[in-house]
Amino acid sequence: MDISFLFTMHEGLPRQGPGSNECTNKAFSMLNNLPDRPEVLDIGCGAGMQTIELGRICPRCHLTAVDIHQPYLDDLARKAEAAGVGDRITTVRASMDDLPFPDAAFDVLWAESSIFIVGFEAGLRSWKRLLRPGGYFCLSEAVWFTDQPSPEAVAFWNDCYPAITTVPETCAIAENAGYEVVATFPLPDAAWWENYYTPLLSRLPDLKKAAAGNPDAEAFVAFSEREIAVHREHSDEYGYAFFILRNR
Template sequence: MFLISELAKRVGVSRTTLLYYEKLGVIRGQRLDNGYRVYTELDAQRLTLAMQLQAGGLSLKECIACLNGKIDKGILSERLHLLDEEIVQKQKARKLLSGLLGESSNRDFHAQLNELAPQAHYEWLLQQGFTEKEAQRIRWLSKDMNTHDQYMQDFLTVFEPLTRWGPGDESDTLKAMSYISDNADSILEIGSGKGLSTCLLAEHSNAQITAIDNEPIAVTNLVELIDSKGYAEQVTPMCASMSELPFKAHSFDAILAESCVYIMGFEEALKQWQTVLKADGLIIVSDLVWLTSKPNEKYQSFWSTEYPAMTNVDTRLMQAKKLGFEVLDDFTISAKAWQNYWQPLQARVNALKASMPESQAIKDIQRELDIYQSHDGSQFGYHFFVLRRKEL
């Protein structure tokens, strides 16, 4: 037998709460001759059970019905479903907190944060002291900060000797470039990599070309390439960031940015870049998009972490129009453009794998290569958008 104070202590609730439970019939106290109320072991157990059921989301009335053997299966399965959802949310919250404390894998942590709140994640990384370039990479690669330098070094070891750093083909680039007027006298290329398209621009226009990339190795290669091709007078290479363009407003007739708009995000990039365009200037970008309304689960799950903001062509067109652009053309790059990229990349990874067996960068690149190679071109693709800034 328990006195009310003993029972309250055992189950961890106040006396008032116990009296309330008693009023509802969860427990049944007996009054002794001396006036004290006492409770049995059964009362204690009924209370424990009722409280557990309440924690599972049942109302007190539903708990009592359960205790009295009147189980409503519909209500229980509904509560069970809600409980499962709550557990999933709580697990996500837990992962986030343990990531912030540095207790869980940084990689998962960044992938989760990036999916949940990409812009806030980026700003948080800057606050942690990462440079803009590092933050963009961490955000994009969801990589492990603890092995940051090694990861970047491995990444560059793979890519440095390759000519293409993204999918592309001369015929696709020329088609997109054909919209640039012959009278254009200044063109900006953003994320120019090693300068393949920069040379195409120089060859097919009389304009002065400025090519920017924030990777010094890319700019060094670009300088060598334009020197060797005799374009040094026409092309100005710069190591600069796409998100802090060091140019005056209305400086360029056209901007070309192949396979790099994802770094800033499509809309943000258009918003910022258009300020350096002349009236009626063009922005030509290629971006990875869904080509089907029902992507296969395998590709969806891969790109949801690698490119969370990925969407379809119609959405991108709508976004561009909303920002005041007229769409002159849009088209998906050819299968050859993909092969130009992944075939030399796969050969390079194959050559390096044995000497870098533990490299996370190599593993990640191979994962991406597997996705490209298993893909028949119907699910996703790089898509060119040729956009004209409407006169303001």
């Protein structure tokens, strides 16, 4: 399947997945004893709303922002300059499967609504080498909020991310991968809508027109419509949770 239209669909959106500056701030506030000038790696940064917010709230941080799609990085660079934090953010075009950094290069790894691309456990294990001893890994991951989700919600997640599980089970995976779970908290439903679903909904009519005649593009638009409809009906059953982990 040609995934290029998937990137196009999300260009220009404030975020490419659920999240908010409030959640970014809350997660960062839980990090203790960071070095004087922390090195932070934002993996799968997209357009970088969270990267820029980290630059604001940690004025001594240097941030490296990685994404595979150059237009997202260009958008991030423009916004970072406008926000006055561009001199402390370096963008790198690279795949999550092949991050071009030496071992133990970072004090903090950050991944908001992006680790699902490689898989939660796979990402925790493969990216661990990049983190210094005692460093933090802050990320958000899809989770069940109930042990008995509805058939419609189960069917949706089986189609897109069958590895989704509960918060306790997700914590256990992190611990088995060599991390201490410092804290977790659920993202509020507004984190799905304000900067992600609502802007995406507004452009779906135009995206449908642009996708017409391209089966792969039409499939991505149809899936987004289904995703939003399922979330509207079943947001009490699943969502995203932030996990603040520490490298043991």
